[in-house]
Amino acid sequence: MKIGTIISLLDKFRNSQERPRCGSTAKYYKIRKGVGLKLYCCKKERNYAYRLQNVFHNKGLAPRIGNKINLPDTGEYGIYIYGYITQHAAMLFEDTELDEQLKIELENKITKNSLQYYDISRRNIGLIRGQCVIVDFDTASVVF
Numbered sequence: 001m002k003i004g005t006i007i008s009l010l011d012k013f014r015n016s017q018e019r020p021r022c023g024s025t026a027k028y029y030k031i032r033k034g035v036g037l038k039l040y041c042c043k044k045e046r047n048y049a050y051r052l053q054n055v056f057h058n059k060g061l062a063p064r065i066g067n068k069i070n071l072p073d074t075g076e077y078g079i080y081i082y083g084y085i086t087q088h089a090a091m092l093f094e095d096t097e098l099d100e101q102l103k104i105e106l107e108n109k110i111t112k113n114s115l116q117y118y119d120i121s122r123r124n125i126g127l128i129r130g131q132c133v134i135v136d137f138d139t140a141s142v143v144f
């Protein structure tokens with residue numbers, strides 16, 4: 001997606017009643033059907049999440065990534081200006097406790113693929129086509 005398109009979709013979102021989803025480090029805007037924009041205030045954190053999301057995606061454990069995008073540093077977008085496009089996941093578990101069995105299955109799949117993840121919780125796990133995926137990569141890592 002072109003940067004101009006992304007910015008106009010983001011502006012449209014910001015002018016609507018909808019609010020971004022916020023964690024402690026990232027802001028998330030669903031900018032179009034099936035597509036989200038994830039923003040960070042720290043470039044290093046964005047780059048880290050972007051890289052690891054792709055590693056996890058290649059194992060079927062994360063949404064697909066799109067391109068990186070840096071918003072204009074004019075103050076108009078605040079300090080969350082380092083972002084990337086991602087496939088959107090349905091966050092079905094946010095209102096319920098994550099099923100213990102599901103958690104174990106996910107943990108096993110992560111270990112089997114020589115990956116590590118320290119924060120399996122209902123706000124970080126979504127679904128894409130019936131498959132559990134991780135959406136938050138702050139505490140993900142690769143086993144070397």
Ligand SMILES: Nc1ncnc2c1ncn2[C@@H]1O[C@H](COP(=O)(O)OP(=O)(O)O)[C@@H](O)[C@H]1O
Binds near residue numbers: 027088089124138
């Ligand atoms: N790919 C995604 N699809 C759908 N929702 C997402 C996605 N990524 C993030 N979110 C939403 O944004 C929230 C914050 O993102 P997250 O990566 O968990 O940030 P933080 O590291 O700050 O916790 C998530 O709890 C979730 O609701």
Ligand SMILES: [Mg+2]
Binds near residue numbers: 123124136
């Ligand atoms: Mg999170």
